Amino acid sequence: MTLQQVVRTASRTPKKLLTTWRRSIQTRVVVYTVLLTAAAVSLVGLILLEQIGDELVQDRVASAKAEASEELSAARSSIAETSGANGGTPLQRNDLGDPIIQRSLSRGYGVVMAGPVTSTSGRISDDGVEWTPGLDVRSVPPTLEDRFQTIRAEPVWTYTRISYDDGERSSTPGIVIGAQLELHDDTYNIYFLFPMDQEQETLGVITRGLLAAGAILILLIGVGSWIVTRHVVTPIRIARRTAERLAAGRLEERMVVRGEDDLTGLAISFNQMASGLQNQIRQLEHLSRVQRRFSSDVSHELRTPLTTVRMASDVLHEARDSFDAPTARAAELLQTELDRFETLLGDLLEISRFDAGAAVLDVYDTDLTALAHAVVEAYTPLADKRDIELKVVAPDHPCTAQVDHRRVERIVRNLVANATDHALVGQTVTIRIDSDEHAAALTVRDHGVGLAPGETALVFNRFWRADPARDRSSGGTGLGLSISLEDAHLHGGWLQAWGRPDQGAQFRLTLPRYAGAALRHSPLPLVPADARDTLEAS
Template sequence: MLHVRSPVGSHRLPESLRRGLTFWRRSIQARVVASTLVLAAAVISVVGWFLLQQTREGLLDHRVEAVVAEAKDETTGARELLEASRQTGNDAVQQQQDLAGVLIPRGLTRGFSVVLVGPAAPGTRIADGGLNKTSGLDTSSVPLTLEEHFDDESSTAWTYTTIRSSHEGVTTETPGIVVGSQVRLPADSETYTLYYLFPLDEQEETLALVTRASLAAATLLLVLVAGMTWLVTRQVVTPIRMARQVAERLAAGQLQERLKVSGEDDLARLATSFNQMASNLQRQIRQLEELSRVQRRFVSDVSHELRTPLTTVRMASDVLHDARDGFDPATARAAELLQTELDRFETLLADLLEISRFDAGAAVLELDDVNLVDVARRIVDATRPLAQQRGVQVVVDAPDQPCLAQADVRRVERIVRNLVTNAIDHAAADGPDGIVVRVAGDDHAAAVAVRDYGVGLAPGEASMVFNRFWRADPARARTSGGTGLGLSIALEDTHLHGGWLQAWGRPGEGAQFRLTLPRRAGGVLRHSPLPLVPTDVSEPVS
């Protein structure tokens, strides 16, 4: 058979990522520190953003007040200059150039640029011409909205802008504030507009410095918060981690392990209570182990000690049974009953010895490739006299090809025999359906299911049928001569193979027992080739 390997490895996560995810899932300390850092980062970001906004608004408001006041002073000085030049002449162009010749150099020394445009009229713009400006200044630095303001009003106005200038072919853009005012030239009595453009270089540098300082402080604060959170959680997580380790060692059988108790806080009291619990559990487990050991020893000793007298009684019973033809009818019947009960007693003794081996952990497997189809047919042939005595028909529903599994053939035959004889005991006598033994397998598992149509199982009894000496109906006779240990031994044999032995039943609809074994010894079962609930059972209407 050709098996195609699924390309699972190509979709696996990298080893480092898988280790990181495993560490994240298992470490409370890491999750607490990470959560605290995320929350702290969110809080610091909100607070930092608010502080930066307040700082920015404060710097800009202060700068606006300063530049508006300075622009008003410059405009007042310009008006005084124009009033003084009223007597010198009536040349408007000359007055305009004289005014620009005073304001532009003064602006260069005080760090602002000047644009003088006019005469002003509604709808006229800087682009229409007739202006004087600081060398290298791009007139697009004056926003159109501010120009439109002076179409209707003559009051001083300001707005934010981007100052664009060119020096030696290099264009620069700087955030700034532009303030507009209007003056009247005496020469032509026309209104001219002055635009003062103040850069915000210092405020931008101050805000950048504050931002860098805030980021550095936030980073340091996050590191401190992470360190403090790690230290605080360590004080809580370390005792919990120690308790986990001790609990794992206790679960592994090291019952003498205890937690170290230091201090009188809640964790110390928890450690004290944990140690008391461990001591009580150790004492109870030791008592149970001793009782179990005594019980196993008792069963084993009694079973072995009974073999010698049982052999003697068996020899005497065989003699009486062989000579029963010469006895009177009552004595002959007694000899037959004695032989039957001795057979049952020997079976019970063998079962008790087998149970004692399971309890002592001495049971071992003799593995071989077992064909479950052959096993099912052999068991059905062996139990046919008993089935005929009960008026029950047993049939095998199996595939033609072998259904192999690595198992102990003796134990598997014992499991199937117990299931079939149990089904014969509980099947409906002279029923039309009888008992069906089904065999199926796949690439990973092989299964045998025994279906009967007898009294069935009440709710909750499917988990009890494998208990020792348990009976669904204590008044019901064991026609197969069973001892009440067959299903318990079958369950132990199944566990020894690493398989499943499960039961299903419903009152009046019979029962089904399913044995599932891995194809290879040591394999892990994930499913069974046969359903536990028979396909011929109708689901109840809710």
């Protein structure tokens, strides 16, 4: 493996762990359980170690005091028995100190004897000090020495660190007990140093045992929580996968039911819900098929009588000059409404083809700029009647795309007609075109009443009108935007709407430049640059 691969793998590992942490309930539950168990075990272990350590120290202190008291009693008895018998203090001091030091060697503790105590002497650093061989006399704390610089000081003990100068033994924690012995007219300080290496070793064994037991306990609890959560999470994961397959259209998918516990009840309820949804969806599909069939049949069946009525209407319309005024007006209205009825019938047939999945594309390269100019030229007379200007804004470079010319032209005609119907008198409807390497876009901007919040999704519904009382000067049927949306989807494109009350609306058509390509962006913004919210943000 190369260095780059190692670095790449190392950089991906935290992302994978973070993804697993976010997506896996089982992982989070196990980690939380292990952490809480580790915290509890650590707390209990520390409390136990502290209590055990205190008990060991107290026992060691008690035994050290008893042993020191026994040595002092034996020394005082020896002094009392030999008082005045050997003819000199130095000799008695040696006879007294040597046995104590010899016994300390066999019993595993140290002794330091200093003195006699006077106003200027009696410290260990002065001459006349005896101690157990190998013991470092600096193990006696100076603060303890200070307490015994007066005669008849009470015995006292303290903790210390016992060191050795023989090079074989390492320092160890211990207890030092200080006391005074009176030998004739002189007073001597004697210090007993009891190491606590055995207690330290015992505490170490206990600590290692607690650590091993805690690690095993945490491991067992972690494995147990993994098994328990897996038992709970597995049915949930099965339910999720089953729901995904149901959402993908595989309505026959069901969960396997085993046992009689709560999870089994969840599986039964899920299967009942899936069966209910399947029945409802099948009913809706049946109703949808019936509706599409009805629309298609009605549209086709109306063709023959409509043709007959059209022929009669044409005859009446051509002869209207010979009629009286009311009859001539009725012939004109009949002709107009028949035109609108034919358009509505054509739209219904087109909708039925979309519903049946029979719509196909006839794709070839189309210049969207030329197409927009052709539509504007066709709608200019209608716009002039309302004193509305139609304006095309296109770049210098050609904006071509592989599209069905007829369907895209129908989309643009519907958008321009819709903008002309809703634009205010004297305003301008702007058709803007642009393209890049992957997509081509066309926007139609009007300055009319606009769209209320939530209406940008409703505007593409069949027969929906933003203002039902508003007259359609272009003679629309209410299906234009629905057909336009289906045409855009058939190309793999987008048809989107933006609008604000009293700021007008803008519709954006985005198409891939090459047939079958996927869209990821649009060359033109959906929100127009002259919108008030855009200006305020700027």
